[in-house]
Amino acid sequence: MASNAAVPFWRAAGMTYITYSNICANLVRNCLKEPYKTEAISRERVHFAVSKWTDGKPETPTIRTDTPNV
């Protein structure tokens, strides 16, 4: 740690600023009125596939998605 200065409580608990601000943003999104809430939450969705390459060939990809039924 670079400095021993007083830190916010979330920093002391081991969170980074990105984690903290994303939690805050998520909580705000969950408190919106209906048309805006779905819109804001769907904006944050991610969908990707990751596969490791061994011996020049990709292994079966693992899919990380927030929309499982698509």
Next chain:
Amino acid sequence: MLRRATALLTRPVISLRARPFSTDVSETPVADTSFYDAWKKVIPTLEPPHTPLTFMKPRPPTPSSIPTKLTVNFVLPYNSELAAKEVDMVIIPASTGHMGVLPGHVATIAELKPGVLSVHEGTDVTKYFVSSGFAFIHANSYADIIAVEAVPLDRVDASLVQKGLAEFTQKLSSASTDLEKAEAQIGVDVHSALNAALTG
């Protein structure tokens, strides 16, 4: 003791001013001249391409008299809420307390906490709820406000806020680890800020 006093006095003062603040407005060069010179040496027949610098509008220098309006840029990751809008005042929910910013404000960087950002334009007041972010106030009466999530206050559902506040207050009392406690504390903070914004 004062033997070195003359040396101290004659020491160049430049060292004090050598490191500008990041909120200071630097003289943005219109183009990267060293790149263009190198380009002309290699390919003198072809026009050099545009670089990001040529697309950037240089910021106006700090005027000698205080302007009447504050120019605000308010941006979110997915949207630009206010782009170079001239307003009278903004009130920023800084982590050190609410901060009113008028034209001619001293250059500052402020971390934002969950709270209400109000934009005053004559008699019109627009209120946004920002989750967290940063505000950069430049010496030339420009303010850049950056937030992760921000919504106009009338889009917040009061019943969901009450529900969330009760849920996280309960979570805070039952949390065992430091991380759980911090997460619950963030929940309580955000929902109390939302509640205060709606009622106050």
